[in-house]
Each structure stands twice: as C-alpha cells, then as structure tokens.
Amino acid sequence: MKGQEITIQYLATQLGVSITTISRVLNGMGEQYRISKKTIDLVTSTAEKLNYSPNHIAKGLRLKKSSTIGLIVPDITNTWFAQLVQGIEKEARKHHYNIFLCNSNDDLKVEKKSVSLLQNWMVDGIIIAPIGLEYEHLVKASNRGTPLVLLDRFFEGVDLPYISSNDYEGSLEANQYLIDNGHIRIACFQGIPGTSANNQRINGYKQALDNNSIYFDENLIIGTDFGFQNGYISAKKIIKTLKKSKITAIFSMGNQITLGILKACKEEGINIPNDLSFVSFDEQIYSDLLLTPLTTVSHMNENLGDLALKMLLHQFETENHSRLKNVVLNSKLIIRDSVKNLNP
Amino acid sequence: MKGQEITIQYLATQLGVSITTISRVLNGMGEQYRISKKTIDLVTSTAEKLNYSPNHIAKGLRLKKSSTIGLIVPDITNTWFAQLVQGIEKEARKHHYNIFLCNSNDDLKVEKKSVSLLQNWMVDGIIIAPIGLEYEHLVKASNRGTPLVLLDRFFEGVDLPYISSNDYEGSLEANQYLIDNGHIRIACFQGIPGTSANNQRINGYKQALDNNSIYFDENLIIGTDFGFQNGYISAKKIIKTLKKSKITAIFSMGNQITLGILKACKEEGINIPNDLSFVSFDEQIYSDLLLTPLTTVSHMNENLGDLALKMLLHQFETENHSRLKNVVLNSKLIIRDSVKNLNP
C-alpha cells in the first residue's frame, strides 16, 4: 500500500551521488560548495520529476526549527478571530511559513497545553490571542526561547510584545455617543472579567460616565464571558425588569454576546432602538443587515495579520530577539440605527 | 537566553541511567522490561519535577507518525467551516490528537500544497473539505498511506471515504417550497461550478423544477463562487432587470453569497419578501435576526466532527485501513419569513 518514500537518500542511491550533495543542491548551496553544473542539473531535475519534498520532521529535528508559526486563538467560530487567522495565514504563506493553529476554546488549561505543544513542535514563534487571565506560561515560553507576539489582549507591566486595539478609546467613544443621545442608565454586557480587553472596555465605559458626571452603578455590569449564551441569558433577565432598572441602552462587548442579546430581545418583543438602544463592540459583515442596523465599534484592521507577522519575523531576524515596539490600533465607531435619541 | 532543554538524555545523565530506561519508563513499558520499581519511581518523579515533555519532532521522525491530524478547510471565516473545525478539534483533543489546520482559501494550488505539507509533517491522517474540482492529489495521498476523510464534498466514482450532507434533498425541498408558494422564475445563485456540493444543489433545483413541469432556464443559474462579492455583484445585476426577467425568488447556495445578496437588496431598496422571495443554504446563528428572518436549509450537524474523527480513527486502527461506510447527513428546511406566497 505504502509506496517508496522519496527521501534524500533514495535520490542519492538512484543517482549514485552522496546525500550530502543532494542536500546541498536542493538547498541552493550547490555553487557555494562547488558542485558541478551537471550534477546540479541532474539532481534538481530528478528531484522535480520524482516530486521530492523534504521531510519537515527530520529537518525540524536537525535544525531545531520548523518554519512553522503557532497560532492560538480563543474561539475560532468568532468571526473576528477567524478573520485574524485568515490574515495571518495568508501573510505567513508569503513568507514561507506554515501555521499550526490551536483553538483554546476560552479554556486556560487548553491554552497552556497548546503553548507547550507548540514548543514541542519546535515552532519558530507563537502568535497568541490569550485568554488573558494568566501570563506566566507565556513568559516562560518566551524565556525558553520561543518568540511571542500577543494579539488583541495584553498584560500590563509584563514585558511581552503585543498588538492590541485601542479598546479603551473605542469604548469611551461608544458610550459618549450613548450619553450624547441622552442615555444615562447603560447596561454594560461584559466578557471575561479580568482580561485586558474587558478591563479596557470597562474602563472606557466608566470614564465616559465619569466625564459626564454620571453615577457608576456596578449592577449595570453584567455577564461573565464572551459567548452567545451569556448575552442571551443575561439579556432575558434585564428585560424582565426594564422599567424598574430604568435601563435605556445596552453596550455589548462582543459580537457573540450581541447575538445572544438580539435573540432575547426578539423573543421578548423588545424593539431596538425604540424600547432599548444598543451599541456593540465588533463590527460584523452582517451588522448592517440585521433587523435594526447596528451601531458598532469596529476594531478589526486588515493589517493586523501582517503586523503580527512582521513583529514576529523581526524577532527571528535579530539574534538577541529584539522587539519592535508595541502597536495599538485605533478603533472606529460606525453609527447606524440602533440608538434612539432621548434628548428633547 | 535559551535554557537547558529537558530531554530524555538530560534526564539520563542526571539520574545516571540510560536513555533507554528513561524512555521505557516514560512510555509505561517499565514493568514489561523489568525496570525496578525504585528506578521507575525515580524517573517518573524527576521527569515530572523537571516538567519534561517529549519532543514531538524526534518522536515523529522515529515513529513515522505524529499524533496529529491534518485538517483542511476552504474558508475559515465561513462560520459553517469554523464550527466544523471547532467540533473536530474538541473531539480530537479527547483522543489525544492535535489538529494541524490549513486554510485553502478556495484555492486549489494552496490545497495541493497543504496536502503535501501535511504529509511531510507526517500527520496520521487528513480530514479535508476539498474545493472539489480535482481529486488526484487526494487519491495519491491516500495511496501513499495517509488515511483520508472527505467532508461536506465528495467525488462521484472516486473511492475516498466521505461524510456529506444531503445537499440534493435539501435543495430539492427548498425549491419545492418556493414552487409551492407560487414561484416559477427562481434565480439560483451558485457557488463554484463543478464541485460536488454545487452539483448536488443544482441538481436538486433542477429536479424540483422538473417535478413541477417548470421549464429550466439556464440563465437563472448565476455566479461562480461561494464568496460575498459574488453574491453582491450578481445580485446587483439581476435587480436591475427584475421586471424583465420576471424573477420572483432567489435560491442562494451559501451563507456568504447570501450576505452579498442581502447587501445588494438593501442598497437597491428591494424588500424581502415583498419584492423578492429568498431561501438560502446554510443556517446561521443570525439567520433569525436579520431584517427579514431568513428561510434556510440547515445542514450543520453537531456530530459531524465526531463522525469524521471516528471514521479516521477507524482507519488508523485497522491495519489494512479498512473504511467505515460513507455517511450522508440529512438537511432540514427552516421556514421563516423570507418567502412570499404568490398563490391567489
């Protein structure tokens, strides 16, 4: 069943030259090592004909690297991350790197395992959108010699290079917009508490309130993760007490949460923006096509993959693993029809 | 910077035993090879203490396998595939396999490269949702000894195991529904012509027409791929000539196409279902939340990942790579508000 594997050794015996020669020719070192043109042509042509392609595993073992970059994201079904993956993959391909993708499922245990796995696969570097609750394993990986780039989330005071969105500004702007439209009681549907993205978005929310001398009611911070269910269930609850709580607007911190909320609103007959105004983090391709076109904070950036890869490659190329400085990308408020103006 | 790597050899010199012994103990072969309990305990405890974790690359080279499964999907930003990936990953983790993910970007060249890449990484098997236009490279991979499972699409007459949706039935049912509602001129927005998914969906469409003695107009088959732009641009065109073409309904073969069409409709002020009825393949989490809740053909199945893995593992376990029989999953029409009843 299994045919003869085309290895460098097979080529060598077929052509009656040494594996050294084959290796050198195939790595473009032919001239440098004074292999004759005739031999070079012979080797390259037969390699091509037999469809030789090097064994990455053997290569990796010998060279202690693999031309592969590990990529860890918390939730691949979240289009925001899927787009990220796509961007990075495309860019990596250009630079002849492959991507080893891991989905941590917002589970810290899985994330830790993945990091260790990737190291054992001798990936040349890791790009990770961390859960964001712990960082020791990342620092350790970095110290063990695996260049790292953090995406989307980062750790304050921890010396790991990152590319992040300016979630604080985005949140500030969104909430200021709500306030400008007369909203005072804004329910804030958060993701995983303690993560940098969440912290920043919360801070933006608080700052907006503060700037307008609005009392911060911590009961308005709702939810515990970035998932659909979280949005759905929490929304059901607050809808029941809408009158009493005097909530007039929702600020959602993630696209999955948003979908959950919208589902709940639909089921409960809540009209947006008439009964409830709504601003959501994460612009989506369908944001404009929903029942009520959604006002969103867009913080995707087409260059993100490009940038991340550049930061990583730069670490490869400088032997002391010097790092480019961190990047914070701007976000943008896209105004549509989901906010009602309460001002007289 | 780079610390001492904890290898089996390092442990050996530290403990004054041979690497053979370490390897045997760590692989649970201690008893079998009559390593004394004392030595076993010593080895396991220090391995644990030093946080030893085997080098997958070396292991792979030696064993010619890697406890890794290659997964190739055409478009990771398509949530349908993202969910697939998530399901397979989760299931793989349970069985102590890792997933090496490749995104072929609906590009046959990339797909071919990915297959070869994965083989060179000595993946134990490949699960692939192929573009579907060519299969020789897949057959070759299979013959070279890499077990394969096709997802979502397959090749008629080609002996490769697959799990597929019953796209034909789904399409038939959807179009029958449109016809039942009085639609005769149904524009069919297709994906990549020639792929099995597309063929089947087209066949379902034709069969539905035929069953109702409706003339098949090939001009109503529109588009060339599964992308957003394809839907958007094509929709713009047909909207301009809606009156003349007498098209009263659209049948879309993919969720991305659908979004493109909806965008075009919105821009052109076309109301669904009043101006145009609409049925789309691919139920999405937001299908219900769109401006007009969409009638869709759902063909996702939560067990798909589970199933695919089982089929692959079964091939691993039987030395002659015997295969389980192919699986065709049912699809389901989810009726919402996007179809207008034209019957008097």
Place this chain on the structure above:
DNA sequence: CCTATTTGCGCAATCGTTTGTTCAAAGTTA
C-alpha cells in the same frame, strides 16, 4: 615532472526518540 592549488564531492556526527538485542550481576538449583 614535481608540487601547489583548485575542483568536486563524500564521511560521519548530530538532532531526540524508540526498540530489538545483548549482557553482566544476582539468585537458584543440583
């Protein structure tokens, strides 16, 4: 024709594991 240089290529170690075979020491039996 003898030596020095250049040309063209191969030897063998190495990367971290696994594993078939071997082998010394200790224990048992006669």
Place this chain on the structure above:
DNA sequence: TAACTTTGAACAAACGATTGCGCAAATAGG
C-alpha cells in the same frame, strides 16, 4: 561450586535531514 535462570538495565541502530571537515582527482604553475 558449576551451571542455569532471572533480574535489571545498557548498547547501538534506526528515522531523514544538515554541515564541518577531509580528501582524492584534475588542473595549473614552475
């Protein structure tokens, strides 16, 4: 005590590639 048997572990060869060094044969120089 000689001859086995058992116990406990090590030797060394793979896996497929890369690479520093070495070494013949061909060519050039005198």
